[in-house]
Amino acid sequence: MKILTLVRQVPDAEARVKISGGQVDLEGATLVMDGMDEYGVEEALRLREGGAAVEEIVALATGPKRVEDALRTALAMGVDRAIHVETDQALDPIALSRVVAQVAQAEGVSLILVGGQEADWDSQALGAATAERLGWPQLTWTNELALEGDTLTGRHDVDDGNESFRVPLPAVVTTQQGLNEPRYPTLPNIMKAKKKELRKDTLDAYGAAPTVRVVGSDIQTRARLNKMIDGKDPQAAAAELLDLLRNEAKVIA
Amino acid sequence: MAPFLSRRDLQFQLYEVLGTAALPQRPRFAEHSREVYDDVLNLAYSVAERYFANHLREADTHEPHVEGGKVKLPPQVADAMRAFRDAGFFSAHHDEELGGLQLPWVVTQAVQAHFQAANISTSGYPFLTIGNANLLREFASAEQQAKYLPPLLEGRWFGTMALSEPHAGSGLADITTTATPKGDGTYSLTGTKMWISGGEHELSENIIHLVLARIAGAPAGVKGISLFLVPRYRVGPDGKPGESNHVVLAGLNHKMGYRGTTNTLLNFGEGGETVGELVGEPGQGLAQMFHMMNEARIGVGMGAVMLGYAGYLASLEYARERRQGRLPGNKDPHSPPVPIIAHPDVRRMLLRQKSFVEGGLALGLYASSLVDDLHTGPEEGRKDTGLLLDLLTPIVKSWPSKYSQEALSDAIQVMGGAGYTRDFPVELYYRDNRLNPIHEGTEGIQALDLLGRKVTQAGGRGLSVLLERLEADLAASEALEGIAEIRTALTTAVSQSTAALRTHLGRAAELGPERFLASAHSALEMLGHTVVGWMWLRQAAAAARQLPQARGDDPDFYRGKLHAARFFALYELPKVGVHAELLASADPTALEMQEAWF
Numbered sequence: 001m002k003i004l005t006l007v008r009q010v011p012d013a014e015a016r017v018k019i020s021g022g023q024v025d026l027e028g029a030t031l032v033m034d035g036m037d038e039y040g041v042e043e044a045l046r047l048r049e050g051g052a053a054v055e056e057i058v059a060l061a062t063g064p065k066r067v068e069d070a071l072r073t074a075l076a077m078g079v080d081r082a083i084h085v086e087t088d089q090a091l092d093p094i095a096l097s098r099v100v101a102q103v104a105q106a107e108g109v110s111l112i113l114v115g116g117q118e119a120d121w122d123s124q125a126l127g128a129a130t131a132e133r134l135g136w137p138q139l140t141w142t143n144e145l146a147l148e149g150d151t152l153t154g155r156h157d158v159d160d161g162n163e164s165f166r167v168p169l170p171a172v173v174t175t176q177q178g179l180n181e182p183r184y185p186t187l188p189n190i191m192k193a194k195k196k197e198l199r200k201d202t203l204d205a206y207g208a209a210p211t212v213r214v215v216g217s218d219i220q221t222r223a224r225l226n227k228m229i230d231g232k233d234p235q236a237a238a239a240e241l242l243d244l245l246r247n248e249a250k251v252i253a
Numbered sequence: 254m255a256p257f258l259s260r261r262d263l264q265f266q267l268y269e270v271l272g273t274a275a276l277p278q279r280p281r282f283a284e285h286s287r288e289v290y291d292d293v294l295n296l297a298y299s300v301a302e303r304y305f306a307n308h309l310r311e312a313d314t315h316e317p318h319v320e321g322g323k324v325k326l327p328p329q330v331a332d333a334m335r336a337f338r339d340a341g342f343f344s345a346h347h348d349e350e351l352g353g354l355q356l357p358w359v360v361t362q363a364v365q366a367h368f369q370a371a372n373i374s375t376s377g378y379p380f381l382t383i384g385n386a387n388l389l390r391e392f393a394s395a396e397q398q399a400k401y402l403p404p405l406l407e408g409r410w411f412g413t414m415a416l417s418e419p420h421a422g423s424g425l426a427d428i429t430t431t432a433t434p435k436g437d438g439t440y441s442l443t444g445t446k447m448w449i450s451g452g453e454h455e456l457s458e459n460i461i462h463l464v465l466a467r468i469a470g471a472p473a474g475v476k477g478i479s480l481f482l483v484p485r486y487r488v489g490p491d492g493k494p495g496e497s498n499h500v501v502l503a504g505l506n507h508k509m510g511y512r513g514t515t516n517t518l519l520n521f522g523e524g525g526e527t528v529g530e531l532v533g534e535p536g537q538g539l540a541q542m543f544h545m546m547n548e549a550r551i552g553v554g555m556g557a558v559m560l561g562y563a564g565y566l567a568s569l570e571y572a573r574e575r576r577q578g579r580l581p582g583n584k585d586p587h588s589p590p591v592p593i594i595a596h597p598d599v600r601r602m603l604l605r606q607k608s609f610v611e612g613g614l615a616l617g618l619y620a621s622s623l624v625d626d627l628h629t630g631p632e633e634g635r636k637d638t639g640l641l642l643d644l645l646t647p648i649v650k651s652w653p654s655k656y657s658q659e660a661l662s663d664a665i666q667v668m669g670g671a672g673y674t675r676d677f678p679v680e681l682y683y684r685d686n687r688l689n690p691i692h693e694g695t696e697g698i699q700a701l702d703l704l705g706r707k708v709t710q711a712g713g714r715g716l717s718v719l720l721e722r723l724e725a726d727l728a729a730s731e732a733l734e735g736i737a738e739i740r741t742a743l744t745t746a747v748s749q750s751t752a753a754l755r756t757h758l759g760r761a762a763e764l765g766p767e768r769f770l771a772s773a774h775s776a777l778e779m780l781g782h783t784v785v786g787w788m789w790l791r792q793a794a795a796a797a798r799q800l801p802q803a804r805g806d807d808p809d810f811y812r813g814k815l816h817a818a819r820f821f822a823l824y825e826l827p828k829v830g831v832h833a834e835l836l837a838s839a840d841p842t843a844l845e846m847q848e849a850w851f
């Protein structure tokens with residue numbers, strides 16, 4: 001069996017992103033592999049290490065040249081090869097699912113692992129859209145995964161407990177925090193990754209074009225008001241605080 | 254929390270100032286690429302952030318103590334060691350056949366900088382081990398290497414450097430630890446070693462002490478000192494640690510900083526025999542140690558830089574957020590107070606820190622790149638490179654040790670009362686860094702090494718190489734914009750320094766050794782600032798070249814470099830003249846002061 005894991009590149013949690021021309025400007029930001037996708041890569045590696053008959057693990061990413069860095073991380077973690085569909089065009093999840101589905105079919109994969117949501121563009125739609133295109137079942141927000149023969153069992157935590165599902169392969173699995181603890185690459189594997197195949201495809205080959213366009217973005221701004229309450233008269237100070245909380249901050253009724 | 258390191262500056266230093274991306278053109282590094290270096294540095298960042306920075310305060314608060322006869326450390330230290338080991342950092346710079354990656358030394362230092370910045374005391378254990386293994390790799394017999402290197406390179410065994418004794422620190426010639434031949438090629442060691450970092454802990458399966466001792470009957474002084482390999486647990490024929498080798502922990506030292514690194518008083522041959530193996534030839538002990546000193550001392554200098562840098566970043570973040578006071582001229586009490594970074598005096602303190610820590614970083618990495626050139630650079634330049642490195646080593650060790658302390662003092666000052674509390678890490682960095690001017694040869698000893706040995710070594714060739722390279726950088730930057738101040742100030746500093754040295758060296762015979770060396774500190778200060786001024790020229794030139802096509806955050810980054818170079822030129826380089834004058838006159842004020850007058 002072959003596994004396809006999706007890799008997206010997003011700003012580091014600490015990065016200060018800027019907006020320019022209505023778009024998020026990533027110039028100069030530290031970019032990393034999406035944490036959710038790390039769970040996917042790790043889970044693929046664990047399925048193989050756990051004894052499942054995994055022939056090959058392939059990582060797939062779309063995006064500009066810099067996305068290679070995230071694919072190299074996946075290779076250094078242990079995936080066997082990578083495919084980079086290089087484009088400067090931003091793809092919405094529905095358009096992206098067209099690429100994923102075609103790669104999955106061309107490669108003959110029977111399991112697709114994809115982050116439940118992307119740290120930057122929180123659409124949560126990619127897994128579902130890919131499953132829909134392929135007509136495959138989908139396990140969402142998986143916290144635990146087991147493979148026996150051609151049957152996948154996955155647990156999915158909900159607010160007050162959890163549910164378990166069983167599906168036959170081929171299938172799409174979306175991941176979430178708690179699925180595993182992703183490994184770091186090691187120095188020897190960073191060197192080995194250099195020798196692994198990183199195939200470059202063009203977007204044209206897939207006939208995928210975005211139908212949604214981002215026309216504006218804003219970053220929420222938070223400013224401290226630095227309001228000081230004079231504490232000389234405790235009664236008056238308390239009344240003033242109550243008034244501010246009720247009428248200005250509107251956090252109490 | 255503020256970041257502990259500027260990844261952008263590290264990239265700048267490596268790729269834009271030092272041209273590290275070209276190293277893969279050398280055969281030893283042919284398998285590498287810039288991407289490999291970036292991935293290695295990213296991995297170092299992740300591991301340092303997660304496993305080293307996480308217990309910085311904890312390791313300071315809960316310093317090592319003995320419980321049930323064993324040294325106890327916070328559990329996060331062991332996790333950090335495991336992460337460091339699993340990633341493969343112990344052997345990264347070694348040959349491929351030893352399981353290494355043959356990483357260049359400059360990249361290795363940049364990697365280590367992450368761990369030093371994140372948690373200097375926890376980083377002590379692996380770095381002592383790496384230094385220990387480097388020494389064995391250079392001088393131990395093939396048989397010893399086969400036995401001891403693999404577990405050290407895999408990070409299963411740790412190492413120490415055991416030179417100092419209670420009565421012999423700077424004056425190592427007076428050590429008394431004795432090694433008596435047992436007749437089977439091994440030795441029986443007795444004596445006491447003081448200050449031994451990492452001398453005892455339960456982090457590794459074994460500890461390999463590299464011990465300086467005298468073979469019974471050896472001549473007095475330096476020529477009678479040999480180097481011995483002494484394991485904590487004797488190593489059996491199966492290569493596994495076995496019975497105790499009677500290296501006994503006599504006590505832990507309770508320190509101002511670096512608290513997470515155990516520091517020990519060790520007795521050899523207590524309650525049983527301590528067996529050691531001679532490394533290299535008898536009488537070569539100190540020479541072998543010093544052979545490795547260039548690298549070890551660059552490591553100390555870099556540790557100092559990274560502590561200063563972390564303090565700078567912490568105070569910078571604070572200064573952007575803390576609001577206090579209004580700008581002169583603003584009389585409106587209803588206007589909000591300004592962030593303190595708006596006050597020129599706060600900017601001055603930040604700029605001073607920036608000029609010290611980024612200048613120190615440039616120097617540490619430059620020296621590291623010379624280590625690479627020495628081994629893999631063009632054959633014909635290696636001799637000169639070696640002499641330049643020898644000359645720079647005392648400066649690389651002591652300049653950042655001293656000026657990071659000043660920077661950290663400024664960091665505390667920027668933060669006011671907050672900087673003086675344990676709620677922020679700057680007071681800790683300040684205490685940690687205070688070790689750096691003391692260990693691995695005190696500042697005073699470095700000054701003597703510089704003036705007494707290095708400037709005259711090989712007929713002063715090291716100094717000529719320094720001047721040639723510095724002048725080449727001055728010439729190459731002539732047409733660049735925005736660097737006039739640093740070029741002018743550096744040119745003046747260089748002519749003052751060379752004139753003063755020429756005068757002083759010319760009078761050596763007349764002055765006699767005592768008065769000649771009494772000016773050693775002036776020479777160290779003078780050359781230290783001049784060399785760091787040169788490092789600022791190199792950075793400013795790189796920034797001036799990049800600025801016209803810079804995008805995103807880069808224009809600010811490059812302007813910051815140019816401005817810090819200007820600050821160093823105007824506020825620091827003039828101090829060279831003061832020291833040059835004291836040196837040229839061989840000023841005897843300190844020498845002539847009498848003990849009874851104090």
Ligand SMILES: Cc1cc2nc3c(=O)[nH]c(=O)nc-3n(C[C@H](O)[C@H](O)[C@H](O)COP(=O)(O)OP(=O)(O)OC[C@H]3O[C@@H](n4cnc5c(N)ncnc54)[C@H](O)[C@@H]3O)c2cc1C
Pocket residue numbers: 413414415416417420421422423424447448449450451508511516688691692693694695696697698701
């Ligand atoms: C935390 C810590 C960790 C250490 N780790 C190790 C370790 O792992 N292994 C190890 O072997 N050692 C270690 N050391 C020892 C360290 O290298 C010595 O402390 C150092 O060499 C100074 O020796 P000393 O403390 O005996 O001071 P002294 O030698 O007594 O020096 C005191 C002062 O006198 C000055 N002085 C001494 N001689 C001269 C001279 N000839 N000319 C001018 N001035 C002079 C010195 O500069 C200094 O200012 C460590 C020390 C500390 C504090």
